[in-house]
Amino acid sequence: MFALLIFPILFFHDWPQLLGPNRNGIYTDSDVAWPSSVAWEKEVGAGFAAPVIVNGKVILFHRKGKKEIVEAWEAATGKTLWTFDYPTNYKDDFGFDDGPRSAPTVADGKVFTFGAEGVLHAIDLNTGIKLWRVDVHKQYNVEKGYFGAGCSPLIYDGKLYLNIGSKKAGIGAFNPATGKNIWKATNHEMSYSSPAAAEFGVIFFTREGIVVADKDTGKIIYEKHWRARAHASANVASPIVDGNLLFISSNYAVGAIVVDFSTSPPTELWSGDDAISAHYATPVLKDGFLYGLHGPTQTGQQLRAVEMKTGRVAWKMLAGPGGGTVTLLKDHLMFLRDDGQLFKIRPNPEKLEVVGNFKVLDGKIRAFPAIGNGLVCIRNTKVLACLR
Numbered sequence: 001m002f003a004l005l006i007f008p009i010l011f012f013h014d015w016p017q018l019l020g021p022n023r024n025g026i027y028t029d030s031d032v033a034w035p036s037s038v039a040w041e042k043e044v045g046a047g048f049a050a051p052v053i054v055n056g057k058v059i060l061f062h063r064k065g066k067k068e069i070v071e072a073w074e075a076a077t078g079k080t081l082w083t084f085d086y087p088t089n090y091k092d093d094f095g096f097d098d099g100p101r102s103a104p105t106v107a108d109g110k111v112f113t114f115g116a117e118g119v120l121h122a123i124d125l126n127t128g129i130k131l132w133r134v135d136v137h138k139q140y141n142v143e144k145g146y147f148g149a150g151c152s153p154l155i156y157d158g159k160l161y162l163n164i165g166s167k168k169a170g171i172g173a174f175n176p177a178t179g180k181n182i183w184k185a186t187n188h189e190m191s192y193s194s195p196a197a198a199e200f201g202v203i204f205f206t207r208e209g210i211v212v213a214d215k216d217t218g219k220i221i222y223e224k225h226w227r228a229r230a231h232a233s234a235n236v237a238s239p240i241v242d243g244n245l246l247f248i249s250s251n252y253a254v255g256a257i258v259v260d261f262s263t264s265p266p267t268e269l270w271s272g273d274d275a276i277s278a279h280y281a282t283p284v285l286k287d288g289f290l291y292g293l294h295g296p297t298q299t300g301q302q303l304r305a306v307e308m309k310t311g312r313v314a315w316k317m318l319a320g321p322g323g324g325t326v327t328l329l330k331d332h333l334m335f336l337r338d339d340g341q342l343f344k345i346r347p348n349p350e351k352l353e354v355v356g357n358f359k360v361l362d363g364k365i366r367a368f369p370a371i372g373n374g375l376v377c378i379r380n381t382k383v384l385a386c387l388r
Helices: none
Strands: 038-043 052-054 057-064 067-074 080-087 105-107 110-114 119-124 130-135 154-156 159-163 171-174 181-185 196-198 201-205 209-213 220-225 240-242 245-250 255-260 267-272 284-286 289-294 301-307 313-320 324-329 332-337 341-346 353-359 370-372 375-379 383-387
Touching (some): 052 370, 057 375, 057 383, 067 119, 080 119, 105 154, 154 196, 196 240, 201 245, 220 255, 240 284, 284 324, 289 313, 289 324
Antiparallel strands (some): 038 383, 052 057, 057 067, 067 080, 105 110, 154 159, 159 171, 171 181, 201 209, 209 220, 245 255, 255 267, 284 289, 301 313, 324 332, 332 341, 341 353, 370 375, 375 383
């Protein structure tokens, strides 16, 4: 159940993909109000896929029974607009959730989804009708990996980019109109990180490490081994780009690195496991400081403020059991812990300023929230709740 939240919501603009409009976890719309009620909520199926909000629709990728389902509701009312589903036999080998992990990506009137078994779909945004389907894992003989497919597609400059995870194709670009492969590169194994775009190239955080590729040809511009020595590990958090600076972070004694692409060859500014080692949640960047979770979810994490150019830890806060996500809503951080506790924090690098904290939803929350159309939408593995 939800409690009353004293927290700003930003109106009328979209959240069309993982981590929002610019894939950086930041929402900066100037129209701000204070929510006072739940607009609507829906019973939903399994999965960790984050919701998206676009063109007056809330869209969620989830699983019920033997079907992966893409479902669209009217943002204003919660009325079901359309559903699209297809069969799945995915079973998590570690006993975790069997639902999809990857958030939908919406662009040019299409909804793109990448299911836990590695099937890529394009669906018409207005009708929910399938436009095309590609079984990426079957096509490239991708091994199952630990937790199924977890990369959320990136649409950039007319192409769809994906961490594939095969010896035949570690990364690749596809035609969003047809699903046809445009280029493929590397032989890197599966990663759960989602790619990001920069002026210096498209950035992939694969199982082996950092790969920057030319957006049109797939030519490798930069590559650096950045992974744990232990085989039982994964790279999950997405890259963060600030101009010519690239930030990458992972857990399992790997740590973070910042690379400056304004030089040739690129310069490593700092690296190490002492500043901010992200297990699965991507930090956010505000005024030169990263705000994110450090350490493994199994033993508890710290919320930290870290200067991006130097790796200096400005402050830290015990985040409590499990993990969580951090989102920036205009001028405040929304730290949503995976037990449903939400913290409103002023992003002040000088000192930790917690403005308030509230219990917002019972159950386990692994997905990032979505913000837009006057709503903040949060889901666990049973309920999608949208706050007005």
